[in-house]
Every structure is written in C-alpha cells, then in structure tokens.
Amino acid sequence: MRFLPLAAAAAFGFTLLTTGCSTVDKAQACIEANKVxxxxxxxxxxxxxxxKAMEKALEDGAAKLEDVAQTAGNTTLNEALQKLADSFKGLNVNNANEAVDATQKVANDTAQAVKTIAQECT
Incomplete structure (x- = not known):
C-alpha cells in the first residue's frame, strides 16, 4: 500500500521526536512537529x-508546520519544518492521479524531514 511509508515515518518520528529534546522550546517544537x-x-x-479536501489539508498542515518552525528555537529544526511546509504548499491536487502523486511525495518528504528533525531532537 502506498500510504505505508507515511505511517512508518510518522511512527518513527514520534519515537525519536519525543525523546531527549534539550530545551523547553525545542522539546515543545519536537512534540508539536510530530503532532502536525x-x-x-x-x-x-x-x-x-x-x-480538494486533500489540498486543503496540505495547506493547513503547512501553516501549522510554519507556526511550529517559528517557535523551535533551533535553526536546523526550523529549516526542516519550513522545508516540509514549503513542500506541502507546493503540491497541487486537482484530480485522483495528482492525489496519489501528492501522497507519495508527502511520504518521501516527510521521511526526510523526520530524519533531520529526529537528529535535532535527540
């Protein structure tokens, strides 16, 4: 199933993002990033x-990621969250084929972001 990489990335991210953040702001950003x-x-x-609903969900997710990025208190974490937000905002989902492509791109970009975020939050 194509959605498995996204679920795996989220589960992996949750484990790493919630362990070992060194500052309160950074710890909160790690938790919030995982949630978003x-x-x-x-x-x-x-x-x-x-x-249409998928595109709206991507826009909402991007906005939330940008909010978390602003409070991260860590340049690398901020950049990773902003890069993922930009990826979400850059996706156009006008039909079923684009929805499938968007889901795969989100899974790939999320996996990359989670790796970077996890390194900053451990």
Whole structure:
C-alpha cells in the first residue's frame, strides 16, 4: 500500500521526536512537529478520493508546520519544518492521479524531514 511509508515515518518520528529534546522550546517544537506531521499524514490518507479536501489539508498542515518552525528555537529544526511546509504548499491536487502523486511525495518528504528533525531532537 502506498500510504505505508507515511505511517512508518510518522511512527518513527514520534519515537525519536519525543525523546531527549534539550530545551523547553525545542522539546515543545519536537512534540508539536510530530503532532502536525502525524495529523496531516492521517488526513491526506483519508482524503485520497477528495482532491480538494486533500489540498486543503496540505495547506493547513503547512501553516501549522510554519507556526511550529517559528517557535523551535533551533535553526536546523526550523529549516526542516519550513522545508516540509514549503513542500506541502507546493503540491497541487486537482484530480485522483495528482492525489496519489501528492501522497507519495508527502511520504518521501516527510521521511526526510523526520530524519533531520529526529537528529535535532535527540
């Protein structure tokens, strides 16, 4: 199933993002980033048959990631969150084929971001 990489990335990210953050702001950003990534991944998976709703979920997820990035207190964490937000914002989902492509791109980009975020949060 194509959605498995996104679920795996979110689960992996949760484990790493919630262990060992060194400052309060950074720790909170790690927790919030994981929450946003997990929620957005779950929403777009559910919305694979509704391109407009998927695009809206991606826009909402991007906005939330940008909010978390602003409070991260860590340049690398901020950049990783902003890069993922930009990826979400850059996706156009106008039909079922684009929805499938967007889901795969989100899974790939999320996996990359989770790796970087995890390194900053351990």
């Amino acid at each position: 990534i997990t929620e957005t991944g779950a929403k777009i998976t559910q919305l694979a048959d509704d391109p």
